[in-house]
Amino acid sequence: MSISLFYFVAFLSIFFALMVIFAKNPVHSVLYLIVTFFTFTIHYILLNAQFLAIVNFIVYMGAIMVLFLFVLMLLNLNEGSVGSKSNLLKMIGVIAGMCLIITLVGSARVLNASEPLVLQTQDLGLVKNLGKVLFSKFLLPFEISSILLLSAMVGAVLLAKKDIKRV
Secondary structure, three states, X not given: OOHHHHHHHHHHHHHHHHHHHHOOOHHHHHHHHHHHHHHHHHHHHHOOOHHHHHHHHHHHHHHHHHHHHHHHHHHOOOOOOOOOOOHHXXXXXXXXXXXXXXXXXXXXXXXXXXXXXXXXXXXXXXXXXXXXXXXXXXXXXXXXXXXXXXXHHHHHHHHHOOOOOOO
């Protein structure tokens, strides 16, 4: 893993996360959030966590963020519909921001004092190893959850189905 590539992707993550916050248009904000999640996927790949990279790419970028984008487009938010913020909300935002800064400074102090973490096994996040554990040790819970998801899907289809009156 190249350290310079890792820091470059970390810089991009922080940059696009700030663009999410400071974008005036909510659609642009969601698009910046999708790019931020993509940089997280790159981080997972660099850290040899392939399963997390795939799940992040499919679930967050592919499903949730596209859903957010469609909801924002359907709401048709424009600058006139968003009201001005009250002073109480501005103070709560300042207090939350100060708490975040204090947390980041405390984390930076702890990171400087500690030794780097070294994994005992280098292939910890590989999909092959996860599949072996999932289909051997956790086979019964995996199958029970698949039956639960199947029954929920059938129930959703039956609830959404229109009643057809037969003559």
